[in-house]
Amino acid sequence: MAELRMREALRDAMAEEMRRDEAVFVIGEDVAVFEGAFKVTEGLLEEFGERRVRDTPISENTIVGTGVGAAMNGLRPIVELMTVNFSLLALDQIVNHAAAIPYMFNGQAKVPMVIRMPGGGGHQLGPTHSHSFEALYLQVPGLLVACPSTPADGKALLKAAIRDDNPVVFIEHESLYGARGEVPEGDGENGGGPLRFGQAAVRREGSDVTIVGVLKMAHVAESAAGQLAEEHSVEAEVIDPRTLRPLDLDTILASVRKTNRAVIVEEGWPHGGVGANLATLITEQAFDYLDAPVQRVTGADVHMPYSKRLEQAAIPHEEHVVSAALATLEGAR
Amino acid sequence: MADLPDAAACYELLARMALIRRFEEEAGRQYQRARAGGFLHLAIGEEATIVGTTSVMRDEDFLIGTYRTHGHAIARGTEPKRVMAELFGRVDGTSGGRGGSMHIFDAEKRFMGGYGIVGGNLPIAAGIALASQYKGEDAVTVCMFGDGASNTGNFGETMNLAALWKLPVLFLVENNLYGMGTSVERHSAQTDLSKKAEGYGIPGERIDGMDVAEVREGVAEGIRLAREEQRPTLLEAFTYRYRGHSAADPEVYREREEVEEWREKDPIEGFAQRCMEADVLGEREVRQARDAAEEAVKAAVEFAEASPEPPLDTMYENLYAQTEPGGWYAVDERSPEPHRGEDEAQMPDAARELAEAGAAYAGQPSGERPNPATHGDAQEGVEPRVSAEREVDEESEDAPGERAINDGDGD
Numbered sequence: 001m002a003e004l005r006m007r008e009a010l011r012d013a014m015a016e017e018m019r020r021d022e023a024v025f026v027i028g029e030d031v032a033v034f035e036g037a038f039k040v041t042e043g044l045l046e047e048f049g050e051r052r053v054r055d056t057p058i059s060e061n062t063i064v065g066t067g068v069g070a071a072m073n074g075l076r077p078i079v080e081l082m083t084v085n086f087s088l089l090a091l092d093q094i095v096n097h098a099a100a101i102p103y104m105f106n107g108q109a110k111v112p113m114v115i116r117m118p119g120g121g122g123h124q125l126g127p128t129h130s131h132s133f134e135a136l137y138l139q140v141p142g143l144l145v146a147c148p149s150t151p152a153d154g155k156a157l158l159k160a161a162i163r164d165d166n167p168v169v170f171i172e173h174e175s176l177y178g179a180r181g182e183v184p185e186g187d188g189e190n191g192g193g194p195l196r197f198g199q200a201a202v203r204r205e206g207s208d209v210t211i212v213g214v215l216k217m218a219h220v221a222e223s224a225a226g227q228l229a230e231e232h233s234v235e236a237e238v239i240d241p242r243t244l245r246p247l248d249l250d251t252i253l254a255s256v257r258k259t260n261r262a263v264i265v266e267e268g269w270p271h272g273g274v275g276a277n278l279a280t281l282i283t284e285q286a287f288d289y290l291d292a293p294v295q296r297v298t299g300a301d302v303h304m305p306y307s308k309r310l311e312q313a314a315i316p317h318e319e320h321v322v323s324a325a326l327a328t329l330e331g332a333r
Numbered sequence: 334m335a336d337l338p339d340a341a342a343c344y345e346l347l348a349r350m351a352l353i354r355r356f357e358e359e360a361g362r363q364y365q366r367a368r369a370g371g372f373l374h375l376a377i378g379e380e381a382t383i384v385g386t387t388s389v390m391r392d393e394d395f396l397i398g399t400y401r402t403h404g405h406a407i408a409r410g411t412e413p414k415r416v417m418a419e420l421f422g423r424v425d426g427t428s429g430g431r432g433g434s435m436h437i438f439d440a441e442k443r444f445m446g447g448y449g450i451v452g453g454n455l456p457i458a459a460g461i462a463l464a465s466q467y468k469g470e471d472a473v474t475v476c477m478f479g480d481g482a483s484n485t486g487n488f489g490e491t492m493n494l495a496a497l498w499k500l501p502v503l504f505l506v507e508n509n510l511y512g513m514g515t516s517v518e519r520h521s522a523q524t525d526l527s528k529k530a531e532g533y534g535i536p537g538e539r540i541d542g543m544d545v546a547e548v549r550e551g552v553a554e555g556i557r558l559a560r561e562e563q564r565p566t567l568l569e570a571f572t573y574r575y576r577g578h579s580a581a582d583p584e585v586y587r588e589r590e591e592v593e594e595w596r597e598k599d600p601i602e603g604f605a606q607r608c609m610e611a612d613v614l615g616e617r618e619v620r621q622a623r624d625a626a627e628e629a630v631k632a633a634v635e636f637a638e639a640s641p642e643p644p645l646d647t648m649y650e651n652l653y654a655q656t657e658p659g660g661w662y663a664v665d666e667r668s669p670e671p672h673r674g675e676d677e678a679q680m681p682d683a684a685r686e687l688a689e690a691g692a693a694y695a696g697q698p699s700g701e702r703p704n705p706a707t708h709g710d711a712q713e714g715v716e717p718r719v720s721a722e723r724e725v726d727e728e729s730e731d732a733p734g735e736r737a738i739n740d741g742d743g744d
Contacts, residue, residue: 025467051467054498056494057490057493057494057497059486059490059491059493059494061456061486061487061490062455062456062459062487062490062491062494063456064456065453065455065456065457065459065460065487065491066456066457066459066460066463066491066494067460068456068457068460069445069456069457069458069459069460069461069462069463069464070460070461070463070464070467071460072445072457072460072461072464073395073460073461073464073465074464074468075463075464075467075468077460092450092453093453093456096449096450096453097448097450097453097457101446102651102652102653102654103431103651103652104428104431104432104436104438105428105431105432105436105438105440105446105447106427106428106429106431106432106438106650106651107650107651107654108428108438108439108440109438109440109445109446110654112654141652141663141674142652142653144653144662164654164656165654165656166653166654196657196659197659197660198658198659198660198661198662199659199660243660245660245662246658246659246660246661246662247660247661248659248660248661249660249661250660250661281664281671284671285671
């Protein structure tokens, strides 16, 4: 075990996969000489050279499209987009091409590529650099969506994403890049290797309410669960889905059938969000087990404001999660 | 004037062009019969540009095109019957009925599609070329697109990237003078599209896309530059489609005389004449090429008609490559009890019945469909008074699956 920051864990995943497989290469804006806007690709140019670590012009749709073509012709590109907001410039290639090609050509072509993009608020980057588009990508059939919250998961999921034959939208959280955590070394079965997609992590076991937290909100959910235990004698079970496609719905449903209550926490917008989707799936498949309406905690329904106070007020915090969890328990205690 | 190749090559060029012409005419007819649906973009008149290009490509080279590429696939060697079956939406189609006319694909022949988004294929071409170069392979990628695509952001972005990275790719704009119904003078500030290459420091050339020999010469040089010097080129081939942009095009934007004028320069007639005058081919060979095309297309229609519709339980196949599946990839919500999309083949009986109920709205096509273009009812972007589908199948008049026939793209 080594203690690494998220950005180092992600870098290690890329470097190890690049050493393992010549077909893996990295392209993106300022990924080579500048070593990434968030320094995630630090050291890669030095080790792998310009052929495999390529700075691109600022042309998001073409960067992704180039990745699509390269993937169709046998390579495994890792495309870095500087923020999730910039990925909107590449939506045509992501949705109409990367996601559609395997299906619309009936399996004659594969698109094994990873599109990495950081999102999320907390750094006062304002309305065009800090959104949360998990729900947007989750909606698209043909894409896989990963959203790691710990350095260990970041490394293991990125390795799995690189080895996967499907196009993966890999969403990182800007304010988790510096977060530290234990990361298993090596590439073995017992750690350090890839983590299969579609396996949620139960971060804390509990019997009173299930809290599902996505990306940074997995940490907020965990810390809220601590408060619930200490201050309200409520034992919350905290689940980090880790990937939204495929979704480990079975683990979430099993937990809800045990606790009979659910809260979903995400940073994205409420309409049509991750929580809206999950709440529906839970309601459809575990309605008889629910003792209270499913609660959602989401980001505010606005474009991320710049002002520090407004920004923090727009992002979910522990208090919101605690309050939502208590709402599901109202009258029960 | 570019030299003619030897007799065997001339016959092959003529036969291939005749095959594509005949195929497209038949595709148009099958669309009228409502055997082919959706949008149908025919390349009648553009055969020399297509066949001239593919005739100088190697088997290992890649071709990528647009939504007007039945002919491109056939020129690369895809069997016409599989293209026709795709137009019919059948399992033996090139994409098993998933793609339709706009999304033909044949991995084996290195025909890399078939794309419905104008300009969407350009960056993909750069990526395919990048991968060939990266792997140290010799293959060149030829990327064909329309004059309309030269105005997209992808065009500028991809030209720049390909030139910057010295990728082995040839960009060939099939300038048929119209981006859907908007003439090139009305859609591009620079009407000499080959000049758009200048801004990216790559060669730009104009060629006569109606002359198969000239296309061969121009494309061969572009491919040579790409293969030997890793240098992209922009070629602009002047060509013309005799038919409308799609089968739903009333052609209000051009005069009948203009179409007639271009027909005089017909790439197939012209080439056959030249070959006969030069004593390279005789009348017998010319007739033989036409007869072979007739036969192949007839067989294609028979094959497509006999090919089954895709089974409903294959709905989710090839959506994902799943080596070691975990979690829910796709959620099927067409019935009250949601199930994993990837479990569709084992869907419960109730879900199967609902899927069948949905599929029943497709109806049984019967009767001839009036050509909305010649019928004068339809205009691009305007709902026709009488939709083709309604004429075809009165029972499905209010069916949710009713087909829109207005096109909204441009080439």
